[in-house]
Amino acid sequence: MADTAVPSPPPGPDDEADHAADNAADEPAAERLRQVLGPVTVVRDTVLSGGLYNSARLLELDDGRRLVLKTAPRASALALTHEQGLLGTEALFHRLAARAGAHVPTVLHHEPAGPGTPAEWLLLTYLDGTTWDAARDRLTPADRAALRHRLGESMARIATVTGPVYGYPRPAAGLSGPDWPSAFTAMLHAVLADAIRFEVALPAPAALLADLPVRFGHRLAEVRRPALVHFDAWEGNIVLARTGTGPWHLSGLIDGERAFFGDPLAELVGLDPLGSAEDDPDLMAGYRSLGPGPTIDTGARVRLALYRVYLALVMRVEAVPRAYEGEFAAWCDAWSAERVTRQLAALDALQA
Incomplete structure (x- = not known):
């Protein structure tokens, strides 16, 4: 897109009130991390902008680790046909690409939507830069x-x-x-x-x-x-x-x-x-x-x-x-x- 002027896109799902309400109804980010990593302390939780579908948060831990927690909209949200289980696709892509030698985030955990989980979520390492x-x-x-x-x-x-x-x-x-x-x-x-x-x-x-x-x-x-x-x-x-x-x-x-x-x-x-x-x-x-x-x-x-x-x-x-x-x-x-x-x-x- 470097050679073409494109208007700035509207706020991503992480910035919209309906998705904020969805996320507020989910388990706190710290609880999700404990499910995967055990006892951890989140010292900073920052919304990452730029996404147009899934929401993403940068979670900084007291041990210095920086992770990304991505959350999909609820299953009832309007979406295109191919937009089903996108975070599962992302987890699969990163795992396969990493094996091929490409630089991608490391997948720490993927949780599909289901009983007790109103929206799928994905935990990844953060790429500095x-x-x-x-x-x-x-x-x-x-x-x-x-x-x-x-x-x-x-x-x-x-x-x-x-x-x-x-x-x-x-x-x-x-x-x-x-x-x-x-x-x-x-x-x-x-x-x-x-x-x-x-x-x-x-x-x-x-x-x-x-x-x-x-x-x-x-x-x-x-x-x-x-x-x-x-x-x-x-x-x-x-x-x-x-x-x-x-x-x-x-x-x-x-x-x-x-x-x-x-x-x-x-x-x-x-x-x-x-x-x-x-x-x-x-x-x-x-x-x-x-x-x-x-x-x-x-x-x-x-x-x-x-x-x-x-x-x-x-x-x-x-x-x-x-x-x-x-x-x-x-x-x-x-x-x-x-x-x-x-x-x-x-x-x-x-x-x-």
Whole structure:
């Protein structure tokens, strides 16, 4: 998002009164920590801003440890179809990515919603540093080039993980399948159904959008392995750190709650929702430094366009259950319409 002006998003769930009330009804943070860590003392409890769905708190303990407690909205909260058990997905992503050598928070505990637990929660270690988007103005061109190379390496490591199925990892959501065409079809059709449910006007006829996996099924079928994909690794979810005035380094990747198993090319769409990460030479050089990396041929460009349509639709539809307002809501509506229209044109050209 570095090259495009985007209005500031509305307050995240952790800042909204309804979610604050939900959290107040939950067990105190200190009690949750005692369940996992035994007797501990929280010396500071700070709300972390920036989230748009789950709430997050930084818990500082008297022994010096810094942990993050994430809490999902209650199960009754309005949400898109794929937004089920997101913290369980995040826990799975971080565990798998860590085994592959990527820098991510350590999962200490995940508690699904159930009797006595009105909302699922997740306890993680805290990554010291600042997000890339917050540090952007302090980065030199050389800093950015080196960091993008490191990010490409991290994405390559994550892509080595192979999942048991294609699609989202929660079977109950029905958004997975034995192959990538069937899984992606289910994912796309789910967000189109959500648009109907939330009465969201689509930027193109629903039938045309729903038919995309059929028109380009042969291109989706080129994906033969369900690779792990973060799909939300934009600059707000990348943590950077430095010592004094020394060089910046990649501290880690956070918020893996949107992860799925599928085409590793989809990672490039989540990395740069507004641009074209595949055209970034530093990022791609880092990716290919650990292996051959993706080939950006006609089939790849078709699939990238499909994933950009999907992401734009998700961002457009989620604006309603999340009650976006003002400048950000207007920007999201206009941007998603333009993005979908442009990608549909690109698909027509690629097919021709």
